[in-house]
Amino acid sequence: MANVLVVDTDVSERKMVSDILAAEGHSVFQAGSADQAIQQVEEYQPDVVLTDLKMPEKEGLALVEKLAARPEPSEVIVLTAFGSIETAVKAMRRGAYDYLNKPVEKDELLLVVERAAEKRALRQESRLLKQELARKSAAGLVAQSEAMRKILELVAKVAASDATVLILGESGTGKEVVARMIHQQSLRGARLMQAINCAAFPETLLESELFGYEKGTFTGAQSRKIGIIEAVSGSTLFLDEVADMSLGTQAKLLRVLQEKEIRRLGGVTNIPVDIRLIAATNKNLEEAMSAGAFRQDLFYRLSVIPIKIPPLRERREDIPALLRHFITQSGRPKILEPRALAVLTEYDWPGNVRELQSMIERMAVLSGGDRIRVEDLPLDLTERKKTPGAIVWELPEEGINLEKWEKDLLSQALEKSGGVMAAAARLLGISSRTFQYRANKFGLKGR
Ligand SMILES: Nc1ncnc2c1ncn2[C@@H]1O[C@H](COP(=O)(O)OP(=O)(O)OP(=O)(O)O)[C@@H](O)[C@H]1O
Ligand SMILES: [Mg+2]
Structure with a gap:
């Protein structure tokens, strides 16, 4: 049996529908307005929401849209007056599962509600499977060192919340991997995380990517464009290289975080958005702040939960495991000779995990044998590591x-x-x- 929320401004109609469903054994809640409906949905997380669209059309459709954009959305069925098929179609475009014409027929009502509940159960099952998969893929993440294990624990904790996370660390330390893990383990994990690299766009382009624009806002804006923030509503946005954002764009981003709404460039209305933000940078934000290049208020908003990934040279325990991991992944199993392993463990890895990974990939292709010996290692790695005494003396x-x-x-x-x-x-x-x-x-x- 399903949890059903019945939304109707008319008490007697609401009661009639509720009674039919309750008699069949469903748990039924009721709401008399869109606002009340949202509250009830947050509280009871119903499987199915049955809503009349008799409230002003815009309000009814906005409700459908809001419900569909939630992290684990209920299935929405709309009730429409006979003949207003157009409104029903609009509702379905905004994410409703089905519609019913009024006056409601008992059998049809029960059938549609049951099907919707089934669909929701399937969706939840697939979400759980995806989470399971994500956990398994997290198993592919190497974390031997105390520092990395602590980070994994933190990831699991913050994934359960919607808090903004700021990931700090040198280039190649695994910032994006950690961001993906947080997203996958979160309630939003069934949706795609969107990543955008702030350093890859000039200022104006970054803004139109993030916020979108209305038709005719500038030359070349021939039609409306939906920005990434709006499109990713209900999911997670990963803002990479956030230190490279201009001060003007920083101010706009701050507003999104404070108001939870955006305005398209050239637009006049505010559009509510529901995003979880994860930001990352390899720059020193304290320095950027004292240089006046990064807003302090934005820094505080972003760093609700800071995660600092140490460079590889400060967690050498991870090196042997990472080497094995990437050797296995390369699909050409090789034995790492102890002396080679020693050199690799001592090396400082200025490019961190990415450097280690690409070195293994290069060697998988270049070195023919089934062993990796010191002599096979790239020269810059071994040069200062050779202990000539051991060989010559x-x-x-x-x-x-x-x-x-x-x-x-x-x-x-x-x-x-x-x-x-x-x-x-x-x-x-x-x-x-x-x-x-x-x-x-x-x-x-x-x-
Ligand atoms: N602990 C780890 N276990 C397995 N693979 C890892 C780990 N950390 C990083 N990697 C791999 O190393 C590479 C670099 O990681 P990632 O792109 O997340 O780094 P980054 O910190 O975002 O780097 P940049 O600052 O250059 O953007 C990726 O291919 C990633 O899969
Ligand atoms: Mg990165």
């Missing part, structure tokens, strides 16, 4: 004192790097942490 007959030799190498490296531990560590092809540990052992000081 031969152990003298009388042997050496390894401790003394190690201390000597550590202090030489420190000297050469002006006492900077991280740099000294690079000279020896080991991590800063390892270097620190060993230097401590010998009482060597650096910074």
